[in-house]
Amino acid sequence: MASFESLFQKMEGAYAPSTISGYRTDFYDFAKWARRRRLRALPAQPETVAAYIDDVIERCSPATVKHRLVAIAKLHRLAGEESPTTDEVVALAMRRARRKKPARPNQALGITAERRDQLMAVCSDDLAGLRDKVLLAVGFDSLCRRSELVALRVEDFTLEANGTYTVLVRRAKNDQFGEGRIARLSLATSRLVDEWIDAASLERGPLLRPVYKGKIRTRYLHPAFVGATLKRLSKLAGYSEPEMQSVSGHSLRVGAAQTLTVMGYGLLPIMAAGGWRSSNVVARYVEKVEMNVWER
Known part of the structure; x- marks a missing residue:
């Protein structure tokens, strides 16, 4: 595989690690699969890629296979070769794969405004509990992905004349050039942020930090901490087992989009608020909003 590394090195600096x-x-x-069958991975024949799809769909989702096709196409372009993924035989293999596994992506349980308040009510009264409240409130208001949420820094917050904060959400997975977006926090969330900054004596650096034995550590939280915290609080709030298992690090983002829908906001304002580029993703998030919620 060493011969492929020079192609990956061409990507350095142009893409995130x-x-x-x-x-x-x-x-x-794909390359290991081809080598075991004594087939060429680069340049690969369309029939080779099609056979790979037919084989791996037994253990992979169509979405995973699609990601691998993107990688195969990228490596061929970097090598100056024509991509085999554009051939009709590959398109037919992907159609077979989708028909074989016509499953929709699993969606995280949305933590709506009501659920957010339930989780905040069970947060502890110590520093860790205050940090968890800030995580819930800021994550909901900003519609941040979990990686964006834990990456927020104190200096990303700007106090406005009305006493609320605006937040610079820096690089996202669909913002490879780091242009960022601006999120706006409610007055209640802004006051929580102030309370946390004062209690933790924060001046700069990560907003959300680990709390160990009552002491705050000067480092960023791991993105997985978001989902783990939401699951833990959901259990304390009395969620059912299926509900608790459906909670993930994406739940605040999903729930905020659902709440905005209930409030009457259209698709484009919600996309702008959460930094979405695809309307399909947002539509999938909000399609499960229960109709009786509109009647409340």
Whole structure:
């Protein structure tokens, strides 16, 4: 596989390290599959890629296979070769794969405004509990992805004349050039942020930090902490087991979009608020809003 590394090196600086790592993992899965069958991975024949799809769909989702096709196409372009993924035989293989596994993506349980308040009510009264309240409130108001939420820094918050904060949400997964977006916090959330900054004596650096034995650590939280915290609080709030298992680090973002829908906001304002580029994703988030909610 060493011969492929020079192609991945061409991507350095143009893509985030995590993106390059994803391309590497996906392409190497195909390359190893081809090598075991004594087939060429680069340049690959369309029939080789089609056979790979027919094989791996037994253990992978169509979405995963699609990601691997993107990696195969990228490596071919970097090598100056024509991508085999555009051939009709590959398109037919993908149609077979989708028909074989016509499942929709699993959606996280949305933590709506009502659920957010329920979770905040069970937060502890110590520093860790205050940090968790800020995580809930800021995550909901900003519609941040979990990676964006834990990456927020104190200096990203700007106090406005009305006493609320605006937040610079820096780089997102669909914002590879780091232009960022501005999120606005409610007055209640802004007051919670002030309370946390004062209690934790924060001046700069990560807003959300680990709290160990009553002491605050000067480092960022891992993105997985968001989902774990939401699950823990959901259990304390008395959620059913299926509900608790459906909660993830995306639940605040999903629930905020659902709440905005109930409040009467249209698709475009919600997309702008959450930094979405695709309307399909937002539509999937809000399609499960119960109709009786509109009658409350």
